Amino acid sequence: GTLEVINNDNLDAEIKDGKIVLVEKPVAKIGETEYATLAEAVAAVQEGQTIQLLNGEIKEGTIKLPATLKNVTFKGAADHASVLKDMTIMAADGNSFNYEGLTFDGIYFNNSRISLTGWRNGEETIEDLTITNCIVKNLYDDTNMAFLHINKDASEPVKNLTFTNNVLDGVTGGAKSGIYSVNTGNVIIKGNTFNNIVFRPALVQLSDCDGIVDNVEISNNVISKTTRLQVYGTEVDNGDGTYTPTGTDELEVKINNNIFKNISG
Secondary structure (H helix, E strand, C coil), rough: CCCCCCCCCEEEEEECCCCCEEECCCCECCEEEEEECCHHHHHHHCCCCCEEECCEEECCCEEEECCCEEEEEEEECCCCEEECCCEEEECCCCCCCEEECCCEEEEEEEECCEEECCCCCCCEEEEEEECCCCEEECCCCCCCCCCECCCCCCCCCEEEEEEEEEEEEECCCCCCCCCEEEEEEEEEEECCEHHHHCCCCCEECCCCCCCCCCCEEEEEEEEECCCCCCEEEEEEEECCCCCCEECCCCCEEEEEEEEEEEEEC
16 A cells, blocks of 8 residues: 655655655655755766756755856756745855856745855856746845845856746845846846846846957846846946946847836836
């Protein structure tokens, strides 16, 4: 017959050597290898692999990424059934990190965020970062950290950011944004719903003196109950309330087919 464990989402019952044993349910897998915690899966992932999150809620506090990740995808279960609860995914400790081709796809972030902060002594590289098909809700703490928070020096920007088809609804407390990032290259913010965000749905600073052509597309978003969406380049404060732009890179900006409702500030 089947033995069912009632009211415990984190345990399974197995029969071993004639005994009933309670074991932790896996929360993620890489290929066919299952992991009891997301932290264990993150520690084991190799270049080009996908961490497949399984159905259910994951509540592990802060997950610190390894210093180097290349072409790694965090993939949620179908219908956003993989829920990160009260969690922060952070860059590694230390002076340097290197993340290339990092993707978060189809995950439900419940009071959870991605924070790849900078201002370190070593080299920090983030290239081809993609956040797609995710749901973000209930980010109510009183810190000033955005859902996607990448507070880096302008000389070490994120090269190529894609933020598409996400729903952010309920990002309040402090001065909190949906996206807070310094960027260069291609910035695509497309097909998202930004609602009830206390500060700005997206605040993107372009590092526009690095010789890289910047292409910004903001299209097909629905933006409501928030303040202005802001994209700006480097500038010098003249001390009299005016600013002088200093950017020298080529820039193309496309802002198309967005819906703005109940915008303040």
